Amino acid sequence: MRVAIVGGGMGGLTLARILHRHGIDAVVYERDASRSARPQGGSLDLHPESGQRALAEAGLAGGFRSAARPEGEEHRILDPAGRTLVHHRPSPGSFSGRPEIDRSVLRDLLLDSLPGGTVAWQRQLVAATPRSVGGFELTFADGHRAGCDVLVGADGARSVVRPLLTDARLSHVATVVELGISDAERRHPDIAELVGPGNFWCIGVNRVLSAQRLGDGSIRVGISLRADDRPLAHYRSRRALLDLFDGWHPRLTALVEASDSPPLPRRIETMPTDARWAHRPGLTLVGDAAHLMPPVGEGANQAMLDAAELAAALAADPTDPDAAIRAYEEAMFARIQPIAEMCARVQAMMLSPTAADDIVRFFTPRPAEPASAG
The missing domain is CATH 3.50.50.60 (FAD/NAD(P)-binding domain)
Incomplete structure (x- = not known):
């Protein structure tokens, strides 16, 4: 065979x-x-x-x-004002999760x-x-x-x-733009502290600004948007990307400003x-x-x-x-x-208008139901 x-x-x-x-x-x-x-x-x-x-x-x-x-399983979720909504901390050194x-x-x-x-x-x-x-x-x-x-x-x-x-x-369901920040601990310690050792999401209306710490000390930044008809070339402009987050806290938009790789947009498709x-x-x-x-x-x-x-x-x-x-x-x-x-x-x-509330509910453990008598 x-x-x-x-x-x-x-x-x-x-x-x-x-x-x-x-x-x-x-x-x-x-x-x-x-x-x-x-x-x-x-x-x-x-x-x-x-x-x-x-x-x-x-x-x-x-x-x-x-x-x-x-430690990369740590997960921080914030709103556009920089307030923490969810902060998951894994057990130190544990391989029992993901x-x-x-x-x-x-x-x-x-x-x-x-x-x-x-x-x-x-x-x-x-x-x-x-x-x-x-x-x-x-x-x-x-x-x-x-x-x-x-x-x-x-x-x-x-x-x-x-x-x-x-x-x-295939159906076009979203657009994602990827950027990168190299040697974050040395070059951008404030950003490194914000992101932490794992995954970071900031949830806004119809958009997500995310970051992920990699093993080499770099940070991978992602921008997720609802599917639209704009050409991908539009999202290769750093100025256009920053305009998406007008009014967001400056320490969040610093993720885009500090990136040292060109924006790489791509369409997300599904079967x-x-x-x-x-x-x-x-x-x-x-x-x-x-x-x-x-x-x-x-x-x-x-x-x-x-x-x-x-x-x-x-x-x-x-x-x-x-x-x-x-x-x-x-x-x-x-x-x-x-x-x-x-x-x-x-x-x-x-990527919904109510994403922040929905995500918090999604990641909040439900209280255990009381045991029934008898």
Whole structure:
């Protein structure tokens, strides 16, 4: 069984690693030229029931604990006047919750666990053609060709593999602008103190200003806005970004003023929450290619769990990959739909006119109900 995985993100690499542990060879085709070809983004909070479970099945739980930052789970939420609405402090050094790990660090952990040659760099898939004997013939942008018995699309939001299974359309639900502040403790100690060791949100009307501390001491700043028709180029102006927060406390807008990287705007798109497809032999999807959701903390976790469950199904009976894929897909569809619906609700809530009140209620523990007598 020759397995081709298109996409070297968290889902694709986790799948390759777990298959390797079961003695099943796979090749990961990645369009980037190398692991350092582009930034990997901020940090992830890995959930025990999904991302951490997948790493345990990959035999990388120890490596994760060595690299993760439990203190990164601290979460501060403020209003535009700078008043604290929520301040979650994790137990010092505890891994019982959802510790943070930088995306680049996690990706390196997965890459370093794979045998040499598993990842074929600079391989951008342009076509996958069914073969008469089963499987697919793959064609890449540089003219390279390869064959496989099982093709797994792990190639993200703009998946090239997805259209082979479904014509699900993407919906534009938000716009996000990313900026960065390097060496924050030394260069901007007041901002570093404001953000803290983890995640920081300031919730306004129809917009969120966020910040996230990374393991290298930098701060990743994000601006989340409701979807609109403005061209992305509009949000490349720092002045236009500051105008969005007119009247906000200066120590909050300092996050934008202090950034030393150019604004990077992008559209946030999602698939329908009930997206599914009819089974097709030798072909399936994991992660954002299968169920693109708003970025509210589930995407990478569910991608890694997809990978773990697909790998387990293929390893249970490698002589019948189609039965394994069918079983994986049915379980994944049932698992993902309520999670996708929850993510859609959270995304809408965070960018609503009443977001501050809604978020406080969301993060405030409900009092325990009194025990009934008898």
